[in-house]
Structure formats: structure tokens, C-alpha cells
Amino acid sequence: MTIDRRRFLAAASGGAVALAAPSLVRAQGAGAIRIGEINSYTAQPAFLKPYRQGWELAQAQVNAAGGVLGRKIETIFRDDAGKPEDAVRHAGDLINAEKVDLLSGGYLSNVGLAIADFAAQNKRLYAASEPLSDALVWSKGNRYTFRLRPSTYMQAAMLVEEAARLKARKWALVAPNYEYGQSAVKWFKELLKKARPDVEFVAEQYPALGRIDAGATVQALEAAKPDAIFNVTFSADLTNFVRQGNTRGLFEGRDVVSMLTGEPEYLDALGTETPEGWIVTGYPHADLATPEHVRFRDAYQARYNDYPRLGSVVGFDTMNSIAAALAKAGTTDNEALVAAMEGLTFPSAFGSAEYRAIDHQATLGAFVGRTALKDGKGVLVDWRYADGAKYLPSDDVVKTLRPAG
Amino acid sequence: MSAPAPSAAAPVLAVRDLAKSFGGVHAVQGVSFTVEAGRMVALIGPNGAGKTTCFNMLGGQLRPDRGEIALKGRSIAGLRPREIWRLGVGRTFQITATFSSMTVRENVQMALISDAGGIWSPFRAARAQHAAAAEALLAQVGMLEQAERACGVLAYGDLKRVELAVALANRPGLLLMDEPTAGMAPRERVALMALTARIASETGIAVLFTEHDMDVVFAHADRVIVLDRGRLLAEGPAEAIRQDPQVRAVYLGSGTVSGGH
Amino acid sequence: MLDLILTQTLNGLASASSLFLVASGLSIIFGVTRIVNFAHGSLYMLGAYLGWTLVAWLGPASPLGFWGGVVLAALLVAGIGALIEIAILRRIYPAPELFQLLATFGVVLMIQDIALAVWGPEDKLGPRAPGFRSFVILFDSRFPSYELLLIAIGPAVLALLWFLFRKTRWGTLVRAATQDREMVGALGVNQRLLFTSVFAFGAGLAGLGGALQLPREAATLHMDLSMIAEVFVVVVVGGLGSVAGAYLAAVLIGVLHAFGILIFPKITLVLVFLVMAVVLVVKPYGLLGRRPAGQPRATAVEPLLRPADRATKRAGLLALLLLAALPLAAPDSLLLILTELLIFTLFAASLHFMMGPGGLASFGHAAYFGLGAYGAALAVKWLGAPMEPALLFAPFLAGIAGVVFGWFCVRLSGVYLAMLTLAFAQIAWATAFQWVELTGGDNGILGVWPSAWAVSKTAFYYLALAICAACVLLLRVMIFSPLGYGLRAARDNALRAEAIGIDTMRVQWAAFAIAALAAGVAGGLFAFFKGSVFPTYLAIPRSVDALLMVLLGGVQTVSGPIVGAFAYAGLSEQLAKLTLYWRFALGLAIVLLVMLFPRGLVGGFLAWRERLGPGAGAR
Incomplete structure (x- = not known):
């Protein structure tokens, strides 16, 4: 317990440093460009701790190279504790008290939507990093909001491409009962039906997020005798679902297509329980050998003595895309920044990507592959990079989906 | 005890054939009696005789299984406590029931406000309402000096007086007092009962009280009703009851002869 | 099968x-x-x-x-x-x-x-x-x-x-x-x-x-x-x-x-x-539960409630004037924080109204706050209402819920009542969460912004100040009105209250509805303040927040919720800014405050003043 205590004390004193940090930084960096970064750091630490580290790595690299527009970048991190109303409060405070130049962050979709609406009302740029909701750039999209991650639609489309090739006709679906889960299922059904009119959906389960009753859920799916399963659960729900499914033989002789499961955040937790051969979206951090990624991974490893998670990539890329936008705009004026962001090409750990002018969605892709068990750990194999640009609807469709234009 | 002249009018309270049982236990079985205006009537009996059950049926806390309770000719059996109060029945409890977060005066004001139907007024200050009337009632029971004290901190005897003032607030025709002197020092008992008797004779209120202390009973009651195991054992003027061999047997038998009689 | x-x-x-x-x-x-x-x-x-x-x-x-x-x-x-x-x-x-x-x-x-x-x-x-x-x-x-x-x-x-x-x-x-x-x-x-x-x-x-x-x-x-x-x-x-x-x-x-x-x-x-x-x-006491024997502790001797004395009135007026004059000097960021604190103050005061004088502890008060917010947002979204009528619709929806839920709740007491309020709050939350077509589900309703005149931070601050101060004062007036006294009478001694003609259940029902109404007002303001509403507004953590504010300030004091709201919301706000370990710091602060002020902040202050000089009651 002494080690644990020491670690805890170290963490607590880290908190104390953070406590003193803002004023310190402010004194040093007069004239720095300030970013207000709001995220559910305490509510979703598994994703957001690596995210913050990735972000800080990018920021350090940018600043070491002399900053942007001759100014350093500094970031004020705020924790919304998973509540959209708190995120809006922080947004107001960041703009008014901390005088940040722009906003970024968001993990949960509703938090992202709340900040996006606030940003539109206050005419501030908002670089949404992680919220996956399609509404963020489509039905509720606005001039000031841009999103980095491939959306629910895009990831569903990537998986449908694979699912359509399977022989399976009878599908069962399981998804967490909130907007992300519901829209993933909606797109998957719609797109799969289009590609394969012969499929039918024989069972749907919607466990409450973080509260899955895994045994009963597995049994209910099993009872429908599907050929294949589409899974949207993640995190602890996924872990519990997989363990019960393995014991009860739900996955034997069935294809499973699963959103996000190949991300280290979720794969690592599965450990020896990792099911083999699931078709998933994810991130092969150990095997991806493109020069951009190796550079990123080495720097990350050197700085944190840990391998990057997908959160690290998202934090790293968001920060870099903002720096690129600032450089292109040549000013921190938000209207000019918005103009610069539209069609902006920026470097990412997965290669270069672009914020589309038509709907402010980045073309950053995801990796589609199969899960495998290697040395007691879950890994992604047979993967390929699915470029986000290829998994978006045609421009005409996008225009109908996005009333904001 | 100088009883007032017997009134020719109908009794204030007429109880007929009252009965209540709890799961096979017949707590009260077929009790009948009356209480007249201006009279002090004691309801006595050994423990478990059914006094409190009887009282709770009169006050509305319990619903009788059978029987009639008429207040000034109107049936009140089975009504709720608050409805019975509205018809003019004041009540004190064995364990004093007052509002501890209010002052003595506010306790009385509360009853006065309720009597005037003023509870449903959300915007006017309550403290200003019926203050004078409250003080008059407190003066009547000798608690005016302590009007601004919190009820939570009063001595037990004083609390009983406050409760009496509260019970009198709606100028009741009938006052029900359950063990009014329990837990009091002997001198306080005499004072409280003398006060009650005076108020009864001055205002013509009918008073029905239960009591353990036979000294108090025979000193203050005009009439005594004796219950035993749910049945009416005897009824009559205090002196006659005192001499009643049946009553004496019951009390001797139950071992609770009190007051050395 | x-x-x-x-x-x-x-x-x-x-x-x-x-x-x-x-x-x-x-x-x-x-x-x-x-x-x-x-x-x-x-x-x-x-x-x-x-x-x-x-x-x-x-x-x-x-x-x-x-x-x-x-x-x-x-x-x-x-x-x-x-x-x-x-x-x-x-x-x-x-x-x-x-x-x-x-x-x-x-x-x-x-x-x-x-x-x-x-x-x-x-x-x-x-x-x-x-x-x-x-x-x-x-x-x-x-x-x-x-x-x-x-x-x-x-x-x-x-x-x-x-x-x-x-x-x-x-x-x-x-x-x-x-x-x-x-x-x-x-x-x-x-x-x-x-x-x-x-x-x-x-x-x-x-x-x-x-x-x-x-x-x-x-x-x-x-x-x-x-x-x-x-x-x-x-x-x-x-x-x-x-x-x-x-x-x-x-x-x-x-x-x-x-x-x-x-x-x-x-x-x-x-x-x-x-x-x-x-x-x-x-079965009000659960499947196998029994009505607890003996007097429940809630009927312990509660302190006197007395209307504000001169000093308190003066302090209150001064605080109000100060708040009113603040926009002249304060930066926008402070106004934003204060606006939120004002709304929370009304929210806490509304819970206090039923919990303090009424003795009706609620674990689900966020339901009425949230329904108020949704009332306003739904009026904007579906009826195209501008802010002013939408703000009226907020307490209307919350009040209706208060009347319906309250009818069931006041039949219980103590922890059972608290749990029933929680159950109703969860049902309301689930409705907001699941009825996606109406409420937008967890993505909420966006674009609930104030009318043009109230868009500026100063204007909205004044709007919130005016409404919240008026409602808090009104609640205070009610506590000292016959209705408030009747409510306290029902809490202190239901037996006595019934025996002097008070319909305790109806009085408590009314208090429940009033508390819901007031929480709805706060929720409506909050919706326009944030510009959006989400199911989190009705979720358990928000109910807990309200409970903490009231308890921290002191349940059996009239000013408690005001002080509690400022203390709790202010503290958590500041701590969250200072450290990512804010939960530990806040938890520690709460534990310490509880141990130092076992009657709440205001209760502690009054006890301290009582020791200095007699004649003071709880304010």
C-alpha cells in the first residue's frame, strides 16, 4: 500500500502544481495564444488522460519550434465532469475571464453539442475533437464548429463495407442506450440494408450505458439465433459483454462486427479475454509504421514512457490542426480562423487530413481490421487504413443533412 | 366541589354502545355515557381498560367498529381529528403535543389562525395575526409571561398549560384531556386541574378527562365513569363511585389502588 | 421459450x-x-x-x-x-x-x-x-x-x-x-x-x-x-x-x-x-419493512424560526444592493459565475422550503429544476415562444409535476419519502432521455437563447437577480405566513396539527407544489442562461447538489440555502478550476465543514452568536 500511497501523493501534488500553474504561465507567456480546452477529464479518464498527454506533446513540439505567428501556444484545461451545463459554464469563463482565443475539446456528444451551440452564439471557433455525434456537423452543425474524429456515420460506413461481404443474413444488434449507440445502429441498418437487401435484423438490445446486465443480454441475443452480431458497446460494458459472451459461447461460429473495439483503450482492458476475429475499427499503435506515426509514437514514448492510445492521437492531432489553422489564418481573429479551417490540410499522426469546407468534418480516418490474441493481449491484425474522405455521403446529400450550410 | 346547576339542555357529548377491537382483542365493548356542559367528567380504569382507545375514538384518531358518538346531537363517529375539532372539540394528549419550533404565543396563534380558516394564506405574516387573542388565552392559563419562549425549552407543567390554551383556542364545547397531569409534581397537578375546573364552570365547556391519580379525580370530577376491560363498570357522582364496592374490587384486584382510598 | x-x-x-x-x-x-x-x-x-x-x-x-x-x-x-x-x-x-x-x-x-x-x-x-x-x-x-x-x-x-x-x-x-x-x-x-x-x-x-x-x-x-x-x-x-x-x-x-x-x-x-x-x-415501508417504532428523529426539538431582525435585514439589503451595483465594476466572467450562483440559490431555497419548514427531504428535486428547463426549452422549440412566455411555461410544467408527484410523496415520510421523490425524478429523467422525438434525448435541446434585450451578460444577470431575489424573498415570506407556520406545525407534531384542524397532508402537498414551482423558475432561467437543456439537468447529481447546498447552509435556518448555495457551488466551481483532483478537495472540504459546522454554516454562525448574546433565533 505504501507504493500506492506514494503514487497518490505524487498525483495529489501534481494537482497542487496545476493549482499554481495558470498564473505562473500567464506571467511567462505574455502574448501567448490561449486555447480553452474543455473535456470530461474526471468522468472519462481512460480516454482523456492519454488525450491530454498527446495534446501537451503537440503543444510542446509547436512551441519548441518557435510557436505560431511568433507566439507560444498555451492551453487552459477545464473538466466538465461529463455535464454539458458545466462545459458551457467553463466556456463562458474561458472566454470572458481567461480571454482564450478559441475553444476545443469535448468527449461526450451532448457536451460537444452544448459547446458548439455556445460557440455559435458567441462567435468563437470550436475545434471539437472527440464527440462522434453526426448532429455536431450535420443537423446541428454551425459555422464555428469543426470536428476531427470520424463520426458515427463514417465508422458505421467503414464497418458496413466489411459486413456486406459476410455471408451472414440474420443480424443481432447491441448498443448502449444513448444517442451514439442509437445512431450507430440506425446507420448500420440503413447502410447494410442498402448494400445487402437480403439481410434481416432479428434482435436488438440497448443496455444502459455503463450498466449492462451482460449475462441476460448475451442470453437474449443468443435466443434470437443470429448469424452475426453488430456491437456498439464499449468500455466496461464491452468487457463484461465479452466475458459473458465467451463463457456462454455467443460468439462461436458467428461473425461479430464491432465499433471502436480495436482501440487500445478498450482492447487493453479485455486482455486474455479478447475475442478473435471480430471486425472492428481501431488503432494498431504497435504496428503502424508510417513515418508520421513512428515520429509521433517515439516522441510520445520518450516523453511519457508509455505507448500512445487513440486518445493520444486525437489530442495530438487536434492541437496540431489548430496550430495549422492559426498559421494559415495569420491571425487569431476567429472569423479569419473559421475561413482558414475550411478546407485546411493539416498533418496528423495518421498522415495528412483535411477539414472539409462543406460540413467542417475532418477526413481523418480509422483503421479497420480484425481482433486477435497475442501473448495474452488483444491486438489489431489484418488492418487497413480507411480514409475518412471515402466514407462520407455525397456532397448533395451532405447539403440536405446540414441546414447551416 | 360545587357543581353548577344541572343544565336542562341535551348533553354536549353522548356516547352510545361504542366498541373497538384490535385483531381479536376487544379494547372497548359497548360503552355508553354522556357529558354535560360545564361539567368535569373523569374516565378512569386500570391499565388496559380502554380509556385511551375510547379517547382516540372520540378525538377521531381511531375509527369505532360500532356505536354512536354524538356531539350536541350531531354524529361525529369516524370523522377525522381535524373535522371533529372544527365541530368544537379541543384536545390535549397524554404526551404533550406542541410545536417545538414555535414560541408559546405562536403555538396558540397557530390554533387561532386555523380556527379562523386562515391557514391558506401564503403571503401575510402570521405573527401579527390573532396576537391579542392568543395573549388573552395565555393569560387565562397563566403563561403570558413566557409567551415569547420556545416551546421546546419549557418545563413539563408549563407545556401542559400551553396545550390547554391551544385546546381552548377554538372555544370548544367539549374538551378532551388524556392524562392531563401525568408526569407533573403534585402541586402542579392541583393547580392545573383547578384551572381547568374554573374554566369549565366559567365558560360552560364540558370536560372529559382520563386520570390515574385518584386524588385528582375525586377532587375535581363532578362525575366519574369507570371502565374495566373495555366495559363500563360504573358511572356516577364522584363520592358514590368512591364508595362503590365493585370499583374498589377492580382497583384492588389490579393492584393499582391509588391515593390511599 | x-x-x-x-x-x-x-x-x-x-x-x-x-x-x-x-x-x-x-x-x-x-x-x-x-x-x-x-x-x-x-x-x-x-x-x-x-x-x-x-x-x-x-x-x-x-x-x-x-x-x-x-x-x-x-x-x-x-x-x-x-x-x-x-x-x-x-x-x-x-x-x-x-x-x-x-x-x-x-x-x-x-x-x-x-x-x-x-x-x-x-x-x-x-x-x-x-x-x-x-x-x-x-x-x-x-x-x-x-x-x-x-x-x-x-x-x-x-x-x-x-x-x-x-x-x-x-x-x-x-x-x-x-x-x-x-x-x-x-x-x-x-x-x-x-x-x-x-x-x-x-x-x-x-x-x-x-x-x-x-x-x-x-x-x-x-x-x-x-x-x-x-x-x-x-x-x-x-x-x-x-x-x-x-x-x-x-x-x-x-x-x-x-x-x-x-x-x-x-x-x-x-x-x-x-x-x-x-x-x-x-406498501409505504417496503415489502418486508415495518413502521419504525418510537418517535422518529425528525421530530427532535427544532430551533425557533424568527423573522429577520434589523441587523439581518440590513445585511440582506446591503447584499442585494451590492449585487445590483456589481455590473458597474465587475468583469463579465464574474457576472457569469454570479448568475449561475443566483439561479442555484433559488433552486436551493426551493428545496429548503419543503425540506426545512416542511421536513420533507427530497432526493429528486432536480426533477422540477429540469422540468422547468425543459418546459422553457420545449416552449421555444415546439411553440416558437420567445423567452418571456417560455419563462412562464417553465414553472407551469414543473408545478404540474409537483402537484402530481407530490400527491403520492406526502403520503410517506422520512427516507421513504425521499426515495419516492428519487424514483419520480428518475422517471422524469428517463422520459427526457428516452423520448427522443420530443426532447432530443441525451443530445438535448439547443438554441434556447434569451430575447435580444437580455442577451448581454449584464442584462441577463439583472433578469436573474430580479427573478431569483423576488422568488427567494417570496419563499421567505411564505415561511413566515400562516401557510408556512402550518407547514412547520405539520412537521413539528402532526398529531397536534391535525387536532387543531390543520390538514397536514394538504399543507405538505401545497409546499411540495410550491417548491416544485420555484425550482421550475430556476430551471427555466438556467435553460436560457446555458442556451441548451439536457437530461443531466434532472439527473441524480443535480439533486444531490441541491441537497448539499441546503444541508451545508443549514436546514433549520432561513438564510441557510442562500449561504449554502454560494458556499457549495462557489467552492466546487473554484476547485474545479484549480485542480483536476477537485473531487478529492471538494470531498475533503465537505467532510471538514460537516465536522466543524454540524448544524450547517448558518446554523453554526447562529449558535456562535447565541453564545455571545441571548435573544437571537434562527434566521
Whole structure:
């Protein structure tokens, strides 16, 4: 317990440093460009701790190279504790008290939507990093909001491409009962039906997020005798679902297509329980050998003595895309920044990507592959990079989906 | 005890054939009696005789299984406590029931406000309402000096007086007092009962009280009703009851002869 | 089909076991100490994490390593429970009922950050149990053998508890204390030891429940709060203090879950609360619970409430003037914070109105705040209403809910009433969450911005100040009106109140509705302040916030909610800005405040002033 205590004390004193940090930084960096970064750091630490580290790595690299527009970048991190109303409060405070130049962050979709609406009302740029909701750039999209991650639609489309090739006709679906889960299922059904009119959906389960009753859920799916399963659960729900499914033989002789499961955040937790051969979206951090990624991974490893998670990539890329936008705009004026962001090409750990002018969605892709068990750990194999640009609807469709234009 | 002249009018309270049982236990079985205006009537009996059950049926806390309770000719059996109060029945409890977060005066004001139907007024200050009337009632029971004290901190005897003032607030025709002197020092008992008797004779209120202390009973009651195991054992003027061999047997038998009689 | 029904029943029974272990601990603790232990879910979480560490350390492959680790984890959690009782709770037993809840909530926050710091953010999936790694074939499908073991553990523990309570001296004392606390004190039992041991025992059961989950569920940082909500339901449905009732209810809830997902896969969560609401309406003390003997503690002597004296009035006026003059000097950022604090003040004051003078503690007050917010947002979204009428629609919707829910709630009292309010709040939350077509689901309703004249921060600040100050003052006037006195009369002594003609239930019903109405006003303002509404507005954490504000300020004072709102909301706001470990800091602050001011901040201040000079009452 002494080690644990020491670690805890170290963490607590880290908190104390953070406590003193803002004023310190402010004194040093007069004239720095300030970013207000709001995220559910305490509510979703598994994703957001690596995210913050990735972000800080990018920021350090940018600043070491002399900053942007001759100014350093500094970031004020705020924790919304998973509540959209708190995120809006922080947004107001960041703009008014901390005088940040722009906003970024968001993990949960509703938090992202709340900040996006606030940003539109206050005419501030908002670089949404992680919220996956399609509404963020489509039905509720606005001039000031841009999103980095491939959306629910895009990831569903990537998986449908694979699912359509399977022989399976009878599908069962399981998804967490909130907007992300519901829209993933909606797109998957719609797109799969289009590609394969012969499929039918024989069972749907919607466990409450973080509260899955895994045994009963597995049994209910099993009872429908599907050929294949589409899974949207993640995190602890996924872990519990997989363990019960393995014991009860739900996955034997069935294809499973699963959103996000190949991300280290979720794969690592599965450990020896990792099911083999699931078709998933994810991130092969150990095997991806493109020069951009190796550079990123080495720097990350050197700085944190840990391998990057997908959160690290998202934090790293968001920060870099903002720096690129600032450089292109040549000013921190938000209207000019918005103009610069539209069609902006920026470097990412997965290669270069672009914020589309038509709907402010980045073309950053995801990796589609199969899960495998290697040395007691879950890994992604047979993967390929699915470029986000290829998994978006045609421009005409996008225009109908996005009333904001 | 100088009883007032017997009134020719109908009794204030007429109880007929009252009965209540709890799961096979017949707590009260077929009790009948009356209480007249201006009279002090004691309801006595050994423990478990059914006094409190009887009282709770009169006050509305319990619903009788059978029987009639008429207040000034109107049936009140089975009504709720608050409805019975509205018809003019004041009540004190064995364990004093007052509002501890209010002052003595506010306790009385509360009853006065309720009597005037003023509870449903959300915007006017309550403290200003019926203050004078409250003080008059407190003066009547000798608690005016302590009007601004919190009820939570009063001595037990004083609390009983406050409760009496509260019970009198709606100028009741009938006052029900359950063990009014329990837990009091002997001198306080005499004072409280003398006060009650005076108020009864001055205002013509009918008073029905239960009591353990036979000294108090025979000193203050005009009439005594004796219950035993749910049945009416005897009824009559205090002196006659005192001499009643049946009553004496019951009390001797139950071992609770009190007051050395 | 029959096979599926039988398997799902077994699944339900398996989930019931852990639920029962945790719930029985909570129930026993409540029975003896009357503490509603909010931290019980945290103890369960610690059991899971400690079990994970210990099992890994002792060797998960050997039966001794695994079961030894599980038992050791339970014992450690029992020790932690004893520590919490000795260090914190023991010092605040005399404080008003529910105040301990505040302290245990502080502990919840602290344990969340401690667990994060010790075990890190990743979920921890435990090893399978040696000897129970596989499955057996039951009703034509595979059924994990560990689940069968769990099914057996529930009744085994129930039998063990029965034996403990019937056959040992300690158990007899616990039972006696559950039925009548004063009696145990009179028996000359070492009450301190009894309380500490009971708390440790209950904590140990929670720890055991957590550790036993390891082979079927990953240990996560979220399991504390999701468990506590479920366990509250189990304990209340079963009947507080009844261990057999807890088992019955755990089975009921477990089986309900298992079948709920077959029949209503989308509303499993609310199903549980619907059942709780129905049980409480039909059997107010739970399935096997009994009306507590003796006087409940809520009718303890409450301090006098007196209208503000001159100094207080002056201070209040000064504060109001200061707030009104502030926009002249203060920066926008401060106005934003203050606007939020003003809205929370009204929210807290509305809860205080029913909780303080009314004695009606609500664990679900956020329902009315949230319904107010949704009322405003729905008026904007569906009726195209501008801000002004939408702000009127807010209390209207909240008030209707208050009238309907209140009618059921005022039939109960104490913790049961609190739990029924929670059930209704959860039902309202689920409606906002699930009725996607109307409410937008968890994505909420966006674009609820104020009318043009109120868009500027200063203008909206004045709007909030005017409405909140007026409503808080109005609530204050009501507390001192005949209605407020009647409400207090019903709380102080319902017997007496009924005996002087007061319809206590109707008075409490009215207070419930008024509190809901006022919370709705706050919610409506909040919607326009944030520009959006979300189901989180009606969720449990927001209800807890309100409760904390009222308790921190002091329930039995009139100014308490105002001070409490500023103290709590201000504190958490500032701490969240300063450190990512703000939950630990806030939890610690709450625990310290509770120990230093066991009557709340204002209550503490008044007691201090009372000592200086007589003649002061609670304000």
C-alpha cells in the first residue's frame, strides 16, 4: 500500500502544481495564444488522460519550434465532469475571464453539442475533437464548429463495407442506450440494408450505458439465433459483454462486427479475454509504421514512457490542426480562423487530413481490421487504413443533412 | 366541589354502545355515557381498560367498529381529528403535543389562525395575526409571561398549560384531556386541574378527562365513569363511585389502588 | 421459450447476489445508526479494486490465492469502513438527520479520486475464479458455473446473517438497536463499539459484494454511483433494516432486469424505479419493512424560526444592493459565475422550503429544476415562444409535476419519502432521455437563447437577480405566513396539527407544489442562461447538489440555502478550476465543514452568536 500511497501523493501534488500553474504561465507567456480546452477529464479518464498527454506533446513540439505567428501556444484545461451545463459554464469563463482565443475539446456528444451551440452564439471557433455525434456537423452543425474524429456515420460506413461481404443474413444488434449507440445502429441498418437487401435484423438490445446486465443480454441475443452480431458497446460494458459472451459461447461460429473495439483503450482492458476475429475499427499503435506515426509514437514514448492510445492521437492531432489553422489564418481573429479551417490540410499522426469546407468534418480516418490474441493481449491484425474522405455521403446529400450550410 | 346547576339542555357529548377491537382483542365493548356542559367528567380504569382507545375514538384518531358518538346531537363517529375539532372539540394528549419550533404565543396563534380558516394564506405574516387573542388565552392559563419562549425549552407543567390554551383556542364545547397531569409534581397537578375546573364552570365547556391519580379525580370530577376491560363498570357522582364496592374490587384486584382510598 | 425464461431467471438470481450483499450492508447500517450511507457504493468499488490487486498478488490461478484475495479485500474494506466511522461519522451522530448523508457524500468524492490515483483510469477485468472458469449446460444453453456459485452465495449469506442476528449476542444487540435505539442505550451497551462494528460489518459486506463481482464484471471508476442508486432501490423496496426484505427485493430487481431486456429493452433503467414507485405507493415501508417504532428523529426539538431582525435585514439589503451595483465594476466572467450562483440559490431555497419548514427531504428535486428547463426549452422549440412566455411555461410544467408527484410523496415520510421523490425524478429523467422525438434525448435541446434585450451578460444577470431575489424573498415570506407556520406545525407534531384542524397532508402537498414551482423558475432561467437543456439537468447529481447546498447552509435556518448555495457551488466551481483532483478537495472540504459546522454554516454562525448574546433565533 505504501507504493500506492506514494503514487497518490505524487498525483495529489501534481494537482497542487496545476493549482499554481495558470498564473505562473500567464506571467511567462505574455502574448501567448490561449486555447480553452474543455473535456470530461474526471468522468472519462481512460480516454482523456492519454488525450491530454498527446495534446501537451503537440503543444510542446509547436512551441519548441518557435510557436505560431511568433507566439507560444498555451492551453487552459477545464473538466466538465461529463455535464454539458458545466462545459458551457467553463466556456463562458474561458472566454470572458481567461480571454482564450478559441475553444476545443469535448468527449461526450451532448457536451460537444452544448459547446458548439455556445460557440455559435458567441462567435468563437470550436475545434471539437472527440464527440462522434453526426448532429455536431450535420443537423446541428454551425459555422464555428469543426470536428476531427470520424463520426458515427463514417465508422458505421467503414464497418458496413466489411459486413456486406459476410455471408451472414440474420443480424443481432447491441448498443448502449444513448444517442451514439442509437445512431450507430440506425446507420448500420440503413447502410447494410442498402448494400445487402437480403439481410434481416432479428434482435436488438440497448443496455444502459455503463450498466449492462451482460449475462441476460448475451442470453437474449443468443435466443434470437443470429448469424452475426453488430456491437456498439464499449468500455466496461464491452468487457463484461465479452466475458459473458465467451463463457456462454455467443460468439462461436458467428461473425461479430464491432465499433471502436480495436482501440487500445478498450482492447487493453479485455486482455486474455479478447475475442478473435471480430471486425472492428481501431488503432494498431504497435504496428503502424508510417513515418508520421513512428515520429509521433517515439516522441510520445520518450516523453511519457508509455505507448500512445487513440486518445493520444486525437489530442495530438487536434492541437496540431489548430496550430495549422492559426498559421494559415495569420491571425487569431476567429472569423479569419473559421475561413482558414475550411478546407485546411493539416498533418496528423495518421498522415495528412483535411477539414472539409462543406460540413467542417475532418477526413481523418480509422483503421479497420480484425481482433486477435497475442501473448495474452488483444491486438489489431489484418488492418487497413480507411480514409475518412471515402466514407462520407455525397456532397448533395451532405447539403440536405446540414441546414447551416 | 360545587357543581353548577344541572343544565336542562341535551348533553354536549353522548356516547352510545361504542366498541373497538384490535385483531381479536376487544379494547372497548359497548360503552355508553354522556357529558354535560360545564361539567368535569373523569374516565378512569386500570391499565388496559380502554380509556385511551375510547379517547382516540372520540378525538377521531381511531375509527369505532360500532356505536354512536354524538356531539350536541350531531354524529361525529369516524370523522377525522381535524373535522371533529372544527365541530368544537379541543384536545390535549397524554404526551404533550406542541410545536417545538414555535414560541408559546405562536403555538396558540397557530390554533387561532386555523380556527379562523386562515391557514391558506401564503403571503401575510402570521405573527401579527390573532396576537391579542392568543395573549388573552395565555393569560387565562397563566403563561403570558413566557409567551415569547420556545416551546421546546419549557418545563413539563408549563407545556401542559400551553396545550390547554391551544385546546381552548377554538372555544370548544367539549374538551378532551388524556392524562392531563401525568408526569407533573403534585402541586402542579392541583393547580392545573383547578384551572381547568374554573374554566369549565366559567365558560360552560364540558370536560372529559382520563386520570390515574385518584386524588385528582375525586377532587375535581363532578362525575366519574369507570371502565374495566373495555366495559363500563360504573358511572356516577364522584363520592358514590368512591364508595362503590365493585370499583374498589377492580382497583384492588389490579393492584393499582391509588391515593390511599 | 421456456428455456429462455428459466435461464433469464437464473441470470436475474445471479445479479441479485451482489446486489443483496451490498444492500444488506446498507440496510444493517441504516437500521442501527440511521445513517443513509451514500458511500456504500464506493465501498463496493473499493472491494472490487482491492480484490483485483490482492488476487493478482496472491496468485489468481490457485483457489487459495483467489478466494483468499476476495476475503482479504472484504476485510480490508471493513477496516476502511471502521476508519470512516471513527474518523468522521462518530463525530456527527447528534447532528440533524440526513446531515450524515452530506459527510458520506464527501467520502464518495474523495474515494473517487483516490481510486483514480491508485488504480489509474483503465478498467480492471479480474481473473476468472479457479474451479468456476467454465460453464454447465442448462436448459440447452451454456450457463457460467460462476453464476451458479453466485446464485448460491446469496441465500448462504442470508442464512449466515440470520444465524448471526438470532444466535449471537452482537446480532441480538443489532436487532434491538434497529427496533429501538434508545433501548440499547438504556441497556448499558457500549454504543460506540456497536456502531463502529456495525458500520465495519456493513462495509465488509459491500466489499465482499464488490470482490465477488470480479470474475463477471470489470472494476471501473463508475461502479460506485451506478451501484448506490440500485442499492437504494433494493433497500427501500425490501424495507429499511430488513435483511430478508433486501434479499427479496434484490431478487425482484435482478429478475426484473433480466426479463426487462427481453420485453422492454430500451427502458430497463426506469423499469426499476417504476417498480420502486409502485411498491412505495402500495406498501409505504417496503415489502418486508415495518413502521419504525418510537418517535422518529425528525421530530427532535427544532430551533425557533424568527423573522429577520434589523441587523439581518440590513445585511440582506446591503447584499442585494451590492449585487445590483456589481455590473458597474465587475468583469463579465464574474457576472457569469454570479448568475449561475443566483439561479442555484433559488433552486436551493426551493428545496429548503419543503425540506426545512416542511421536513420533507427530497432526493429528486432536480426533477422540477429540469422540468422547468425543459418546459422553457420545449416552449421555444415546439411553440416558437420567445423567452418571456417560455419563462412562464417553465414553472407551469414543473408545478404540474409537483402537484402530481407530490400527491403520492406526502403520503410517506422520512427516507421513504425521499426515495419516492428519487424514483419520480428518475422517471422524469428517463422520459427526457428516452423520448427522443420530443426532447432530443441525451443530445438535448439547443438554441434556447434569451430575447435580444437580455442577451448581454449584464442584462441577463439583472433578469436573474430580479427573478431569483423576488422568488427567494417570496419563499421567505411564505415561511413566515400562516401557510408556512402550518407547514412547520405539520412537521413539528402532526398529531397536534391535525387536532387543531390543520390538514397536514394538504399543507405538505401545497409546499411540495410550491417548491416544485420555484425550482421550475430556476430551471427555466438556467435553460436560457446555458442556451441548451439536457437530461443531466434532472439527473441524480443535480439533486444531490441541491441537497448539499441546503444541508451545508443549514436546514433549520432561513438564510441557510442562500449561504449554502454560494458556499457549495462557489467552492466546487473554484476547485474545479484549480485542480483536476477537485473531487478529492471538494470531498475533503465537505467532510471538514460537516465536522466543524454540524448544524450547517448558518446554523453554526447562529449558535456562535447565541453564545455571545441571548435573544437571537434562527434566521
